[in-house]
Amino acid sequence: MAKKPVKLDDVAKEAGVSKTTVSRVLNRRGYLSDATIAKVERAMEKLNYRPNAIARQLYKQETKLVGLIFPTIDDPFFGQLESALENELYRRGYKVLMGNSQNNPEKERSFLRQLLNRQVDGLIVGAHNQAISEYQRTTLPIISIEQIVSRNVPVVASDNYNGGLLATQRLLDDGCQHIIHTNYPEDIPTPNHERRLAYEDLLRKHGQIPITYHISFDDPVEKKRRIIRQIFEDHPEVDGIFADNDTNAGLIMNIAGEFKRLIPEDLRVVGYDGANATRILLPQLTTVQQPINQMAAVAVEMLQSRINGEKVSSRMLPVKILDGGTA
């Protein structure tokens, strides 16, 4: 015997007015006497009335919801990024519908398809899948972060190439002779590859041979460890490593210990990302920091513009190197 929820009509009856009047009180529009307002509010209070958001959304054709599609949230970089996005969106009156693709194209597609059904007013994506045709033929406002999704989707990115240069240059300045890089397998589309390209270009310019070991974001930790051990086994001469993200840099530092390498004496390490959580747990790491919060702010600003029907173009934000002690 669950009581039916109170609806606007019930309030109207209780207050002795019409639906319209109640709605007007709710939205404070049109002419209203103080007496009427008081009467209606008393009735709402008495019945503990809660307006049905869905009904309003149906009529208004807007949900004040924004979808976020990223690989995961259980990671210092994405955690901070989505956290910052949520904050910015909330400030502008939007709530967040979160979907973690786990780099699973199936899940991403299903998620996307559902959101496209007028569930959200806009979308911010940073997942690593491609060839998801749904992105192409929709008119929903979309902003992408660090990822090229489709020709018509503006991108907010940090300057990955320059970040790669900064990291590599640092190791060169430190006098490293054998610098190795870790990055995604090349068939996974991500802007991280820009970091690799910079590393390769700069290394070649200095007469060194670039060597990249491929570690995928989704590899289980044990596999990542195995790949890193391989580095030390294949290249005992290594004296500098540029990791494409801080988590890998952390793993590298641990495994360097296993191989009795002192950091920074025997081995210099530069990471990438510079997220809050990593800075706390691994402050000694020298790393290229992305302006995560700023990226979030810019992305939300751009999305808002698109929702308002304005045109926006892609933006690239600068990175900087943070000195720890590892390089």
Add this chain to the structure above:
Amino acid sequence: MAKKPVKLDDVAKEAGVSKTTVSRVLNRRGYLSDATIAKVERAMEKLNYRPNAIARQLYKQETKLVGLIFPTIDDPFFGQLESALENELYRRGYKVLMGNSQNNPEKERSFLRQLLNRQVDGLIVGAHNQAISEYQRTTLPIISIEQIVSRNVPVVASDNYNGGLLATQRLLDDGCQHIIHTNYPEDIPTPNHERRLAYEDLLRKHGQIPITYHISFDDPVEKKRRIIRQIFEDHPEVDGIFADNDTNAGLIMNIAGEFKRLIPEDLRVVGYDGANATRILLPQLTTVQQPINQMAAVAVEMLQSRINGEKVSSRMLPVKILDGGTA
């Protein structure tokens, strides 16, 4: 001149059938000839029809949305927890509406009020605020994680008291004579205090005087560092620290370095949480691990039961200590 979105009626017209028939094809209910199905599907394809989720929700009175209210997502513990929750919920056909309270009662209340308006089918909360009366007088299914929200809200918790015992006992077993603890200020309601109580009880039993330094989750990192430095200044004799979370344990380890303490020789450290990200960045930390993924699974299962109208009661899950090298 934005074209109006295609609606069910348009598809019906295109296919030469009625709305009902199209709806039936969409939901595969009632008797339908193959010919009809094909006809309708061709029409949907041709018009690129997307059903309006909001309209369906309004009629069905369910949104297949679950709200998540936690302090933040930018933290290894909450990141992993929310990530696991999202996964479990997705498996059951629910999408996630995320709200970070930032331990800001204002934001939490506003968020909650909006979700209560029939926006979500259920709620999982783990925010640290109290006295939010909205939780009390609603019939929305709610499950709380590690937090007592209201008499009628079932809780999923890990065995915090036992976790406190495990951590403290480990330090005692290591022969520590001066064990200090960090935890929230006592006026912030969190189950972490159970960990403190266990520490106090056990320490007293062993004739030691419990000393707790208060570090709030929301304190800026610099403040946290300051408080931790204070520990070493006030109690140079300290030889064991039980931190109420791994992030603080990480900070403690760093600052121990500043004070020239070797870990574990001069100082033993035990953390709390054992989240994935921390295990990767700080594997050497001995810590009490919460069964984060299991907590998420149980919470979702309980929520599903409540949504189905069943009664559920609170559950407590066991913790275990993970051996690193710091204690």
Add this chain to the structure above:
DNA sequence: ATCTTTGTGTCAACCGGTTGACACAAAGAA
């Protein structure tokens, strides 16, 4: 005395799907 302006409130259509009730035809059963 007539015309506007301001204040208060009502009616009914609308947003876009969903579904119970019902109509009608063809096939099989009694």
Add this chain to the structure above:
DNA sequence: TTCTTTGTGTCAACCGGTTGACACAAAGAT
């Protein structure tokens, strides 16, 4: 022949707010 079952499809009410159109009264302007 008549009754039941199966297959196919239509009608219109419904979910719960929102709002343009409109009615009517009182006050102020000309």
